[in-house]
Amino acid sequence: MYFEERRNKDGKAFYVAVERYIDPLTDKTKRASVVYHANTVRARKQAGRELEDKIDELISKKQGLFQGQSMKTFFELKESWFNVWRTTVKPQTVKREELVIDRLSELLADDILLEKITPLLIQDCLNGYREKYHSTHSTMQHIKCTLNKIFDYGVLHNAIPFSPSRVVKLNATVEEKRAKKKRLEMKFLDEREVKVLLAELRKRRNQNYYDLALFLIGTGCRIGEASALTESDIDFENHLVTIDKSLQAHDLRVDDFYLDTTKTGAGERVEQLPEFVMQALIRVIERNKQFDEHVKNFPFEAFRKSEFLFRTEYGAPITSHSFREILGRVNRVLQAECQEKYGFEWTKNAVPHSFRHIHISVLRNDPTVPLKEVQSRVGHVLEETTNGYTHLMSASQEKSVEAINRFIEHMGISKGLASLA
Missing domain, CATH: 1.10.150.130 (Tyrosine recombinase, N-terminal domain)
Known part of the structure; x- marks a missing residue:
C-alpha cells in the first residue's frame, strides 16, 4: 500500500491510499484506492483500513459470481x-x-x-x-x-x-395416459355440444350466466379476467374490451375478493368484440341497472353492491367457483336428459375454461386467421401454448371476429339472441 498527494482543479491538496490486488475472475493485477483529506498518521491508518475493506468487498463480490452462495444442504x-x-x-x-x-x-x-x-x-x-x-x-x-x-x-x-x-x-402408465386423455376429452366440446350447453344455460334463472358464456366464447377470456370487468372496460363505440386485470376469489369470502394483474404480462390486451358479444353485454348492463334499482327499493343484507359486469343473483361478481357450480348442475341435467331431449348421450364435463378452448379452437381451425392474431387476442406468448388448445372443432383482429361470428351463426345461436334483448 502506498499514499499519494494530489490536487484538485482549484489547487487544493487531497490524499489517496492505493493498493493493488489480484482480480479473482481474471488473475490480473488491478488497482483500488481511497481518498482522504488530512495528511496525518491517523488519517492514513483510517484510509488504509477502508481500502482493505474495499478490496475485500471487491474480491468477495467477484468470487460470488463463480463460487456461489454458501449452500451445503x-x-x-x-x-x-x-x-x-x-x-x-x-x-x-x-x-x-x-x-x-x-x-x-x-x-x-x-x-x-x-x-x-x-x-x-x-x-x-x-x-x-x-x-x-x-x-x-x-x-x-x-x-x-x-x-x-x-x-x-x-x-x-x-x-x-x-x-x-x-x-x-x-x-406414465398406459392407464394414466388413457385417463388423462379422457379427462381432457371431457372438457372439449364440439359444435353440437356447445349448442346444447348454451341452450341449457339459457334456461337458468339468472341469464347473466348465459351471456357470460357467450362473452367467453366470443373473446377467449379467462374466467378471472371476465369476472374483473366493469362497464368502463368496454368501448361500445369501437366494439373493444380492455383486459388488464383479474379477479382473485379463490378460498376468499365475497367481501375479500381483490383485483390482481392478468396471469401473464401478455395477458394485458385489447380485444375486438363480435356483435353477439356486444348484444350480450348490453343485456347484462340492463339487468344490472334493474338489480341496482331493486336493491335500492328493497334492501336486503345478502345483496352486494358491485360495479362488476357479470353478477350473481345477489350482486356479487360471478367467479370461477360460482360459474363452475352452475355448469356442474347443467352437466348433471344433460347427463340425465340429453339423450331424450337432444338425441345424443352427454359424456362431457364443461368447466369455465372450456369456453376459452372453444374460442381458440375455432380460430386455430380457421385458415384465414393468422396464429399471431390468435396469440395477441388471447394473451399467449408461446406458439405451443396456443396450439395446445386446438382440438375437436372442425395487427387487426377482424379475421378473428369474423371467424367466431361464423361459428355462432353456423350453430344458429345468433338467430335466437334477438328475443333476449
Whole structure:
C-alpha cells in the first residue's frame, strides 16, 4: 500500500491510499484506492483500513459470481430458492407451491448434502414416494417440476455443478395416459355440444350466466379476467374490451375478493368484440341497472353492491367457483336428459375454461386467421401454448371476429339472441 498527494482543479491538496490486488475472475493485477483529506498518521491508518475493506468487498463480490452462495444442504438450497421465487409470483401460486415443498421434505431429507444428491438418488426417491402414496403421474410431475426449479437455482448460484433432476424421466402408465386423455376429452366440446350447453344455460334463472358464456366464447377470456370487468372496460363505440386485470376469489369470502394483474404480462390486451358479444353485454348492463334499482327499493343484507359486469343473483361478481357450480348442475341435467331431449348421450364435463378452448379452437381451425392474431387476442406468448388448445372443432383482429361470428351463426345461436334483448 502506498499514499499519494494530489490536487484538485482549484489547487487544493487531497490524499489517496492505493493498493493493488489480484482480480479473482481474471488473475490480473488491478488497482483500488481511497481518498482522504488530512495528511496525518491517523488519517492514513483510517484510509488504509477502508481500502482493505474495499478490496475485500471487491474480491468477495467477484468470487460470488463463480463460487456461489454458501449452500451445503438441500434445506439451505430449497429455502434460498423459495424465498427468492415467492417474490416473483402471486400469493395463490405460493400457497399451492407450499404444499409441494412439504412433500419435498419427505422425499429428500433436509440435511442431505448437495454434493451427495445424484440423478439416481432423485429417481429412487421419486419412485419410492409414488409407491408409498400411490401418487398420480400429474402429482409426480408437479413435484419434479419444483425440484427442477430448485436445482436450476442451485446451478445458477454455483452451489452445484448441474441439476440432478433434469435427466430424470417420469413415465406414465398406459392407464394414466388413457385417463388423462379422457379427462381432457371431457372438457372439449364440439359444435353440437356447445349448442346444447348454451341452450341449457339459457334456461337458468339468472341469464347473466348465459351471456357470460357467450362473452367467453366470443373473446377467449379467462374466467378471472371476465369476472374483473366493469362497464368502463368496454368501448361500445369501437366494439373493444380492455383486459388488464383479474379477479382473485379463490378460498376468499365475497367481501375479500381483490383485483390482481392478468396471469401473464401478455395477458394485458385489447380485444375486438363480435356483435353477439356486444348484444350480450348490453343485456347484462340492463339487468344490472334493474338489480341496482331493486336493491335500492328493497334492501336486503345478502345483496352486494358491485360495479362488476357479470353478477350473481345477489350482486356479487360471478367467479370461477360460482360459474363452475352452475355448469356442474347443467352437466348433471344433460347427463340425465340429453339423450331424450337432444338425441345424443352427454359424456362431457364443461368447466369455465372450456369456453376459452372453444374460442381458440375455432380460430386455430380457421385458415384465414393468422396464429399471431390468435396469440395477441388471447394473451399467449408461446406458439405451443396456443396450439395446445386446438382440438375437436372442425395487427387487426377482424379475421378473428369474423371467424367466431361464423361459428355462432353456423350453430344458429345468433338467430335466437334477438328475443333476449
